Amino acid sequence: MIKEIEHEAEIQNKRTVKRQSKARFLSDRIARYLVFIDGMVSFLILLAIAVFTAQEGLPLFSQVNIMSFLFSTEWRPTQGEFGILPMIIGSIYVTLLALFIAVPLGVACAIFLSEVAPLAVQRYFRPLVQLLVGIPSVVYGLVGMVIIVPFIREFGGSGYSVLAAAIVLMAMILPTIISISEDSLRAVPSAYKQGALALGATHWQTIWHLLIPVARSGIISAVIRGMGRAVGETMAMIMVIGNSVVIPLSPLSSARTLTGNIAVEIQYASGLHRNALFATGIVLFVLIIVLNSLAMLVLKRGEVVVER
Amino acid sequence: MNARNTQKIAWFFIWAGGFITILIPISIIGYVLMRGLPSVSLDFLLTPPEGGLSGEGGISTVIVTTIYLIVVTLIILTPLGIGAAIYLAEYAGDSWITRTIRYAIDTLASVPSIIFGLFGFALFVTALHFRFSILSGALALVCLLLPTLIRTAEQAMTTVPRSQREAALALGATKWQTVSHAVLPTAMPGIVTGIILCIGRAVEETAVLYVTLGGSAAMPTSLFSGGRTLSLHLFYLAMETNAFEKSMATGAILIIIVIIINSLTDWLASRFHAKMTGGT
Numbered sequence: 270m271i272k273e274i275e276h277e278a279e280i281q282n283k284r285t286v287k288r289q290s291k292a293r294f295l296s297d298r299i300a301r302y303l304v305f306i307d308g309m310v311s312f313l314i315l316l317a318i319a320v321f322t323a324q325e326g327l328p329l330f331s332q333v334n335i336m337s338f339l340f341s342t343e344w345r346p347t348q349g350e351f352g353i354l355p356m357i358i359g360s361i362y363v364t365l366l367a368l369f370i371a372v373p374l375g376v377a378c379a380i381f382l383s384e385v386a387p388l389a390v391q392r393y394f395r396p397l398v399q400l401l402v403g404i405p406s407v408v409y410g411l412v413g414m415v416i417i418v419p420f421i422r423e424f425g426g427s428g429y430s431v432l433a434a435a436i437v438l439m440a441m442i443l444p445t446i447i448s449i450s451e452d453s454l455r456a457v458p459s460a461y462k463q464g465a466l467a468l469g470a471t472h473w474q475t476i477w478h479l480l481i482p483v484a485r486s487g488i489i490s491a492v493i494r495g496m497g498r499a500v501g502e503t504m505a506m507i508m509v510i511g512n513s514v515v516i517p518l519s520p521l522s523s524a525r526t527l528t529g530n531i532a533v534e535i536q537y538a539s540g541l542h543r544n545a546l547f548a549t550g551i552v553l554f555v556l557i558i559v560l561n562s563l564a565m566l567v568l569k570r571g572e573v574v575v576e577r
Numbered sequence: 578m579n580a581r582n583t584q585k586i587a588w589f590f591i592w593a594g595g596f597i598t599i600l601i602p603i604s605i606i607g608y609v610l611m612r613g614l615p616s617v618s619l620d621f622l623l624t625p626p627e628g629g630l631s632g633e634g635g636i637s638t639v640i641v642t643t644i645y646l647i648v649v650t651l652i653i654l655t656p657l658g659i660g661a662a663i664y665l666a667e668y669a670g671d672s673w674i675t676r677t678i679r680y681a682i683d684t685l686a687s688v689p690s691i692i693f694g695l696f697g698f699a700l701f702v703t704a705l706h707f708r709f710s711i712l713s714g715a716l717a718l719v720c721l722l723l724p725t726l727i728r729t730a731e732q733a734m735t736t737v738p739r740s741q742r743e744a745a746l747a748l749g750a751t752k753w754q755t756v757s758h759a760v761l762p763t764a765m766p767g768i769v770t771g772i773i774l775c776i777g778r779a780v781e782e783t784a785v786l787y788v789t790l791g792g793s794a795a796m797p798t799s800l801f802s803g804g805r806t807l808s809l810h811l812f813y814l815a816m817e818t819n820a821f822e823k824s825m826a827t828g829a830i831l832i833i834i835v836i837i838i839n840s841l842t843d844w845l846a847s848r849f850h851a852k853m854t855g856g857t
Contacts (some may be wrong), residue, residue: 293751300753301855304668305658311727312681314720318688318696325699377594385591394595396843397602403606403835405781405808408828411815412605414826415612441602447598473584501689503784504812528691528784535788554688563689575823 322554326547333541338548344514346534346542353549355516359431359524360556362517363510364499366435367442372437372492375446376481379488382447383454384476385445401444410508413437418509425521429511432520437505442495449494453487454480486567497557503528527553587854606832616822626810628794632820636827638796639705642711642804645797646790647779649715650722652669654775657719658726659768665727666734667756686724693721694788695805702789709803717789718782722775733767736853766849770842775840780831783808807831 329338333351341352341433378398417436422428434452465475481488503526511523512533525533531553533544538546624635634809661678669675707713737760745759746752761768783806791803792813805813807827814824 293754297751297753300756301668304660304664307657308664308669308675308678311661311685311723312678314723315681315685317700318692318720321696321699322692333825374594376596377591378598381591381595386595390595394599396839397599398585400602400606400835400839401783403777403839404602405783405811405831405835406608407783407808407811407815408831411811411824411828412608414579414815415821416608440605443598471580471584473587474580477587497687497689501691501785503689504787508812508815509783511606528689531691531695532784532787535695547695547699550692554692557687557689558684563787 277465322547322550326544326549326551329541329544329548333545334560338545339552342516344530346538346545349541351541351545351548353545355514355550356518356527356530356549357552359510360526360528362501362524363431363434363438363506363526364496365430366520367438367499368492368496370435371439371442371446371495375443375495376450376488378443378447379450379454380476380480383451384472384480398444398447401440406441406502406505407508409441410439410505413505413509421521427511427523428521429509430521431510431517431524434506434510434524434526435520436507438499438502441502441505442498444496445498446491449491450484450488453484453491456487457483486570490564490568493560494569497552497560497564500553500556500560501528502526503532507532527556534565606836609825609828609832612822613825613827613832616826617829621823621826625796626794630817632814632818632823634794634823636807636810638794639805639810639827642790642797643780643806646714646718646804646806647776648785649711649800650718650779651772651776653715654719654722654726655772658723658771658775658778659730661723661727662730662734662768663756663761664730667752667760669802682724682727685720686728690782690784691788693717694785696720697785697789707794708801709789710801711797712800712802714786714790714804717785718779721782721785722778724780726771726775729771730764730768733764733771733849736767736786737763738788738853741777763852766852768843770845770849773838773842773845777842778834780806780834780838781808782806783812787812807834 329351332349338351338353340354340358341350342354343350343352344355382394386394413433413436417433418428418430420428421433423431461479461483462475466472467481470478506526506527508531510526512525512529513523514525515522517524529548531549534542535546578610621635622640623637625637626632626634629633633798665678694717695754697713700715701707701713703707707716741759741763742755745755750758768800786806786809790805790809792805792809793800793803794805794810797804807830811824811827811831814820814827818824
């Protein structure tokens with residue numbers, strides 16, 4: 270009798286264990302599928318962005334020649350004229366001007382942080398520079414409108430200009446350039462540096478002839494990343510660049526960027542005009558992908574050099 | 578010119594570069610706080626803005642919209658982001674599917690925000706008829722922020738020592754039990770850092786919301802009401818009104834939020850680092 274009860278209990282016990290483990294394995298399997306689906310979401314979003322932008326943008330080219338879209342200087346949406354050359358030039362002009370100031374400054378600052386600055390200075394320096402990343406672009410725009418634009422007005426024009434936009438952009442891309450350049454300077458094996466110093470090179474000669482050449486690919490990719498950020502910036506540009514559709518001939522001239530063109534007009538655009546704005550987005554998208562692949566390529570080649 | 582003098586000149590320029598660079602954040606933050614803080618008062622925080630071309634009023638509805646938008650964004654974003662990170666860190670091998678997903682995340686991370694705005698405008702605002710609303714804005718923000726969260730969460734999980742997983746598996750835990758009971762709790766501070774980072778980016782983001790949120794100054798009543806966040810409010814004030822005092826005050830509040838978020842992530846990151854390296 271007792272044996273029977275024990276036997277019963279054992280069977281019961283086994284059943285519970287089995288049930289529990291079944292639930293365990295079921296939840297394991299469900300979890301596996303769920304996280305896989307989560308993983309796929311990013312891919313689906315990218316796909317959806319590509320499809321939607323193409324679907325809304327490409328119909329433009331059944332009406333407007335792609336060449337005249339890219340190379341015509343006339344942007345008059347109400348009269349069916351869609352040429353984005355002024356915006357392409359505006360974007361490139363502002364970006365190059367910003368890089369012209371930001372690259373020397375950023376690289377100098379990266380050398381400062383990785384080689385020259387005392388530890389105490391570094392500790393306060395880095396968080397402050399990183400704050401630049403977090404400041405909203407509209408705050409940059411506001412400071413630009415209140416300080417930089419009136420200052421540039423002294424030199425002629427309205428002050429809302431390519432130069433003002435470039436100065437604002439410079440501050441925005443500086444942290445990107447500094448942190449990636451600093452990382453690549455620090456990644457140079459210390460044996461190289463010790464070798465150079467042992468040969469009697471001064472600290473500066475070591476930096477100039479050894480560290481910078483070895484870290485070059487990292488610095489170049491930092492510049493390209495900064496360029497990507499600059500081309501994509503929207504709100505701060507709208508606030509200080511003036512937004513008039515002209516080809517800027519001087520830094521004091523007003524201009525419009527590709528991003529600004531989209532943001533300013535999309536809310537009230539319809540029909541072909543709307544298509545043209547999405548097509549502007551395609552141009553921007555392609556530009557960014559090209560820049561990014563360039564950065565990847567430079568970084569990959571850099572790795573090979575360091576390994577050797 | 579001998580090498581020592583060259584070095585002296587080089588040092589001068591490098592110190593100058595460092596000095597100029599550090600002046601930029603100090604002067605921007607100092608200027609906005611000095612010009613803006615005097616106009617920040619309890620009254621400013623608690624009155625609604627008048628909207629339209631008038632820059633008068635406070636920012637009460639704007640604060641509510643900002644919080645509303647961030648909460649909705651996080652509700653959608655967190656499970657998606659953490660799930661994807663779990664997949665990449667724990668389940669994914671090196672297959673073409675995984676490589677495609679990683680490529681998609683990298684590409685998404687470099688897409689300029691106005692493109693997310695365009696996409697959100699086309700899909701959520703017009704095609705799905707969500708109109709200019711908190712829902713449209715939140716969904717577009719989710720797309721924008723997903724790569725950031727996935728990357729930080731994945732990184733946090735990969736720093737969890739292998740031995741911890743092996744111990745759980747050896748005790749008979751299933752893969753999922755290992756992940757949810759052994760990996761996630763340890764990686765939590767890193768994941769929280771990622772979430773706070775996303776909140777920061779949601780606060781600063783303007784381009785996406787400019788084309789999906791509408792910009793109404795009224796108090797949001799549902800997911801489908803439009804609105805404006807702090808950044809967006811600042812933009813409207815600066816571009817459409819003459820209320821520079823008010824926009825500076827809004828800017829000052831934004832800067833304070835950014836400083837708080839930055840210190841919070843720094844603190845969490847250092848704590849996580851200490852935890853992973855065995856310190857206290």
